[in-house]
Amino acid sequence: MATSTFYTLSAIILLSLTIATNACFPSDRAALLAFKAALREPYLGIFNSWKGGECCRGWYGVSCDPESHRVADINLRGESEDPIFEKANRTGYMTGTISPAICRLPRLSSLTIADWKGISGPIPPCISSLPFLRILDLVGNRLTGEIPADIGRLSRLTVLNVADNLLSGTIPRSLTSLASLMHLDIRGNQISGTIPTNFGKLRMLSRALLSKNKLNGLVPASISYIYRLSDLDLSLNQLSGPIPPSLGKMAVLATLNLDGNRISGPIPATLINSTISILNLSKNAIEGYIPDAFGPRSYFTVLDLSYNNLRGRIPKSISAATFIGHLDVSHNHLCGPIPAGSPFDHLEASSFIYNDCLCGKPLRAC
Ligand SMILES: *[C@@H]1O[C@H](CO)[C@@H](O)[C@H](O)[C@H]1NC(C)=O
Numbered sequence: 094m095a096t097s098t099f100y101t102l103s104a105i106i107l108l109s110l111t112i113a114t115n116a117c118f119p120s121d122r123a124a125l126l127a128f129k130a131a132l133r134e135p136y137l138g139i140f141n142s143w144k145g146g147e148c149c150r151g152w153y154g155v156s157c158d159p160e161s162h163r164v165a166d167i168n169l170r171g172e173s174e175d176p177i178f179e180k181a182n183r184t185g186y187m188t189g190t191i192s193p194a195i196c197r198l199p200r201l202s203s204l205t206i207a208d209w210k211g212i213s214g215p216i217p218p219c220i221s222s223l224p225f226l227r228i229l230d231l232v233g234n235r236l237t238g239e240i241p242a243d244i245g246r247l248s249r250l251t252v253l254n255v256a257d258n259l260l261s262g263t264i265p266r267s268l269t270s271l272a273s274l275m276h277l278d279i280r281g282n283q284i285s286g287t288i289p290t291n292f293g294k295l296r297m298l299s300r301a302l303l304s305k306n307k308l309n310g311l312v313p314a315s316i317s318y319i320y321r322l323s324d325l326d327l328s329l330n331q332l333s334g335p336i337p338p339s340l341g342k343m344a345v346l347a348t349l350n351l352d353g354n355r356i357s358g359p360i361p362a363t364l365i366n367s368t369i370s371i372l373n374l375s376k377n378a379i380e381g382y383i384p385d386a387f388g389p390r391s392y393f394t395v396l397d398l399s400y401n402n403l404r405g406r407i408p409k410s411i412s413a414a415t416f417i418g419h420l421d422v423s424h425n426h427l428c429g430p431i432p433a434g435s436p437f438d439h440l441e442a443s444s445f446i447y448n449d450c451l452c453g454k455p456l457r458a459c
């Protein structure tokens with residue numbers, strides 16, 4: 094055998110061995126390097142480890158599927174317990190943009206680029222072409238632009254967290270097609286327009302956090318079809334219209350925050366006798382009476398009805414509530430005696446002030 098043939102064969106054998114054990118696909122490696130090139134992380138040096146051929150081993154925040162050896166997770170958190178942060182004695186800071194090169198990682202299942210405070214630019218729209226994506230967590234950056242219009246293609250997506258950015262535009266209509274979505278967090282952006290009327294299609298949702306945006310229009314009644322929903326936060330938007338009474342009939346709803354909107358109409362009696370334990374309706378235009386529907390099922394750690402147009406008396410049945418931790422009915426037009434009762438014996442005057450003519454403990458005697 095000629096020496097050159099021997100060397101060629103050895104090279105081929107060596108190369109195949111390298112591909113088998115060296116877990117990184119060249120195209121994945123190229124995509125990661127392009128992703129890294131669009132970012133600048135000056136304080137911790139997390140990207141110093143992103144070198145050499147083996148992106149599946151030792152690259153900070155990167156992990157691969159053990160069978161396919163394809164990049165499956167990118168997990169870069171600017172606030173973490175990782176020793177790298179302890180050593181630098183500071184939280185992370187990163188500038189730059191999220192490169193569309195990320196979309197050339199076809200087996201990506203989770204993408205977390207969270208709390209870096211300085212990453213700007215858009216969410217690359219091509220992200221919706223990553224068929225295996227389950228977690229998209231981009232919280233706490235300075236991302237602008239819109240949530241990609243065809244995000245609904247991500248049929249495996251369970252977590253969509255883009256909170257605390259500078260996103261604008263509307264909630265894409267396709268979002269309600271995310272049949273696996275369990276956790277939606279878009280809080281603290283500048284998202285406007287309405288909540289899709291078919292929001293209730295998101296049957297797997299357990300947390301829907303949409304507060305601190307510029308959403309307007311109605312609270313969709315279809316939300317009450319979301320059987321697993323435990324936490325609904327629509328506070329600090331510009332929502333109007335009535336509260337759908339069906340929200341009080343949901344199986345596991347525990348937190349309902351509608352405070353700081355322009356909600357009108359009465360408080361549905363269903364909310365008072367429900368599974369809800371945190372109910373904040375403060376700072377709206379809610380009118381009518383506080384429903385006389387308290388009973389043993391009424392268990393509120395927070396019941397904040399302040400800054401509305403409620404009138405009439407505080408209903409006697411409130412004494413039948415099992416527990417009321419924090420009650421606030423201040424800044425309304427209530428009148429008459431404050432009922433006595435163990436669920437709210439501990440309350441202070443501030444819970445009742447600025448009404449028309451409430452009286453009795455803890456206010457002045459009637
Ligand atoms: C870490 O930073 C804090 C505040 O910046 C400072 O008070 C502390 O002494 C620093 N610790 C170390 C070990 O350098």
Ligand SMILES: *[C@@H]1O[C@H](CO)[C@@H](O)[C@H](O)[C@H]1NC(C)=O
Pocket residue numbers: 328329352353373374375376395397419
């Ligand atoms: C209820 O919402 C109002 C307005 O957003 C807020 O100021 C208040 O702190 C909330 N109440 C509780 C008990 O969290």
Ligand SMILES: *[C@@H]1O[C@H](CO)[C@@H](O)[C@H](O)[C@H]1NC(C)=O
Pocket residue numbers: 366386387388390
């Ligand atoms: C509270 O709800 C339960 C179950 O839905 C119902 O059986 C009960 O009559 C209601 N109580 C009041 C006071 O509305």
